Amino acid sequence: xxxxxxxxxxxxxxxxxxxxxxxxxxxxxxxxxxxxxxxxxxxxxxxxxxxxxxxxxxxxxxxxxxxxxxxxxxxxxxxxxxxxxxxxxxxxxxxxxxxxxxxxxxxxxxxxxxxxxxxxxxxxxxxxxxxxxxxxxxxxxxxxxxxxxx
Numbered sequence: 001x002x003x004x005x006x007x008x009x010x011x012x013x014x015x016x017x018x019x020x021x022x023x024x025x026x027x028x029x030x031x032x033x034x035x036x037x038x039x040x041x042x043x044x045x046x047x048x049x050x051x052x053x054x055x056x057x058x059x060x061x062x063x064x065x066x067x068x069x070x071x072x073x074x075x076x077x078x079x080x081x082x083x084x085x086x087x088x089x090x091x092x093x094x095x096x097x098x099x100x101x102x103x104x105x106x107x108x109x110x111x112x113x114x115x116x117x118x119x120x121x122x123x124x125x126x127x128x129x130x131x132x133x134x135x136x137x138x139x140x141x142x143x144x145x146x147x148x149x150x
Contacts, residue, residue: 002107003112003113003114004107004108004109004110004111004112005107005108005111005112005118005121005122005125006105006106006107006108007105007106007125007126007129008103008104008105008106009103009104009129009133010098010100010101010102010103010104011101011102011104011133011136011137012100012101012102013101013102013136013137014065014102015065015066015095015097015102016064016065017102017136018065018095018102018104018136019064019065019066019068019095021132021135021136021141022068022093022104022132023037023038023068024037024135025037025044025046025143026143027135027141027143028128028131028132028134028135028141028142028143029046029128029131029132029143029144030046030047030048030143030144031143031144031145032046032047032048032144032145033045033046034046034047035056037057037059038059039059039062040059040060040061040062041058041059041060042058042059043056043057043058043059043073044056044057045057046144048144049144051076051078052077052078052079053075053076053077053078054074054075054076054077055072055074055075055076055086056072056073056074056075057070057071057072057073057091058070058071058073060090065095066094066095067092067093067094067095068092068093069090069091069092069093070090070091070092071088071089071090072086072087072088072089072090072091073087074087075087077117077121079120080116080117081116082116085115085116085117086110086111086117086121088110089108089109089110089111090107090108090109090110091106091107091108091109092105092106092107092108092109093105093106094106094107104132104133104136106125106129108121108125111125127142128143130142131143
């Protein structure tokens with residue numbers, strides 16, 4: 001059984017709109033982004049306020065209008081015993097046709113109930129995947145807004 005954190009939603013939008021929104025990280029996850037998140041092998045860093053969460057992602061799979069995969073190459077979650085718990089995990093966005101439009105399946109591979117971060121991180125992902133849904137369905141997401149990188 002796959003016990004990695006997952007969630008999904010369906011929108012009445014074309015797959016291209018979902019794909020483009022996923023890759024527009026500053027519009028739904030974190031405005032505080034350093035690097036790029038559009039092309040294969042792009043790398044980007046996000047930093048949340050008060051050094052609560054830092055992570056560096058590399059785009060390791062990019063299938064237009066179908067799939068986006070980030071490998072977390074570095075992380076520091078200051079409030080955990082294992083501050084690097086995210087390092088080596090994968091964040092996967094899969095886009096599918098659905099009878100009511102287009103579906104997105106989000107999976108954070110390595111974030112499971114056995115990890116220290118699971119409760120808080122899964123709650124965080126629920127908030128940000130909901131922000132992605134809002135970006136796709138209304139044109140406006142709700143990303144983290146604290147600016148550290150300029």
